[in-house]
Amino acid sequence: MTVPATNTADLLRQASAHDFDGDESTRLATIREAQRLINRLQHLTERSWELAFENWAVLGIVQTFVNLGIFERWLDAGGDTASLETLCGLAKAAIDPKLLVRLCRLLAAKDFIEEVAEEQYKPTAFSLALGDRGSLQAGWIQCGHDHFKYGGLDHFSRFLQETSYRDPVDGGNTAYRLGCPENLDLWARCSLTPELQTSFSEMMECWTRGHDISLFRARHHAAIPAGSLVLQDRPEALALAGVDLDKIRIMPHDFLTPQLVRNARAYMFHAVFHDWSDEKSLVILKHTAAAMKLGYSRLLIADVVLQPTGASAFQAAMDVSMMGLLSAKERTQGMWEELLSGAGFKILKIWKDPKRYESVIEAELAGPDGGAHSQ
Ligand SMILES: C[S@@+](CC[C@H](N)C(=O)[O-])C[C@H]1O[C@@H](n2cnc3c(N)ncnc32)[C@H](O)[C@@H]1O
Structure with a gap:
């Protein structure tokens, strides 16, 4: 059966995460099929273009917005539709409107923000989350900037070439070390620079959605003798753990x-x-x-x-x-x-x-x- 292209687009436009009513497996399977659909629909050049140009450009812009505090201040100001001039005014540093409009254009084309009229923008749920420190999404982006890029991008392929395409097993010799300016490993960099530890910890907290030990404490609070839950890690990571100390003992190890x-x-x-x-x-x-x-x-x-x-x-x-x-x-x-x-x-x-x-x-x-x- 051939479905008219316009109907397919309408159908796709209406789908939302709420349709799955908490059924995560089906939601993720649907995302997988939607990605396969895009892969089938894209011409080869469109796929290469997206991979090699768009993704990195978008990440660079999102990081710039995070650096300038635009998402955060936009949320604080109510998260309503804003003009280009307003967004310039929200930025922590002076920014040329001719530059900002170019950045907004790509963010809108990639659905990070909505372009409701010329030089008028509305945030999306995702850009609002990037502005909400509590959601830790900005920490995730910052962690990509501070850490993941050193283990990826061109350092990664250069490292594999330099190590003769052997499966890497030496934690002292990594693409990360090759790429990062200080030639240090991940944990040493985090130990030396608190901001780098913070972005790593925020990413982890975002991923594990609250520390396991805190969730366990909350669920079994009455049955747990004080101090019987022990949280171990590097001291720099423990300093940011933010757990309740009534039942949980912090132990650098x-x-x-x-x-x-x-x-x-x-x-x-x-x-x-x-x-x-x-x-x-x-x-x-x-x-x-x-x-x-x-x-x-x-x-x-x-x-x-x-x-x-x-x-x-x-x-x-x-x-x-x-x-x-x-x-x-x-x-x-x-x-x-x-x-x-x-x-x-x-x-x-x-x-x-x-x-x-x-x-x-x-x-x-x-x-x-x-x-x-x-x-
Ligand atoms: C991927 S993170 C996971 C953190 C935590 N378990 C969680 O699920 O959120 C890995 C952790 O290992 C810690 N780590 C690295 N080297 C360590 C060492 N030698 N001893 C103890 N912890 C270490 C890091 O500080 C980091 O917090």
Whole structure:
């Protein structure tokens, strides 16, 4: 059946995220099909153009708007339709209207803002979120600027060429280090410059939508003895954690050294092992195993579990991003099994995420006979 092109466009115009009524799997599957539709409809040159010119130009403009505080001040001023002159007045630094109109033109063409008349603009839900510090979306953009670009772009292809196209496994030798001006790794740069730690932490907070430990505390508040939840990280990251201290103990810890919290019921690592090679991950896991009580303690790992085929773009992009940032990787179930058994663990269950973002791997010490010892 041939659907008239105009009807198809009308149909697409009416679709919205609300149509899915919280069914995230179907919403994401629909996005995937919509992207495939665009790929089919685009001419080859249009696709290359979008990839090589539009995406970077848009990111540069969004970063400029964030730097100038335009989204933030637009939201503070009520978020109504604004003239070019008004937007110039909102900027933290003087900006030539002839420049701003050119930037707005592309933002409107890419639906970041709406052009309601000549030199009259309306924010969209996304540009308002970029102006809302609480939504942390601007932190995400800032993190792309401060960090992800060094693990990507031309540094990435240059790094792969310079390392003879070997799978990167040395966290001391990364595309990020090659690209960043200080020739430092990600964590060292964050430790030296508070702003760089802040944008990284805001991106993480945005992604994990509030720290897991705070969500756990909120859900089980009455049952949790004070101080029995321990949050460990680098001191610079902990300083920004902003957790309630009534039940949660903050403990700076280098997880490449022995684990001091012993015999806990659960040791949870979220988005940690994807930052590390197998060699370093084994060090972390063995320190954790040494602190655990056989048959009682559980290991919980929230990370990507790559499907053997058909990985989502999120999972595949996360894998390549970890390659660029840290010479690290995401893992398939088989890779997880090998890694964990190498450190003396046995996987009990993998809690899969139907959205195909991250899963939770539940494991325990295998014990001397290699079997499970659940209580
Ligand atoms: C991708 S982030 C995940 C943060 C947090 N688990 C979450 O889910 O929001 C990785 C974390 O590992 C921390 N990290 C890096 N090296 C570390 C080390 N040697 N010891 C402890 N934490 C470290 C970083 O500070 C960062 O917060």
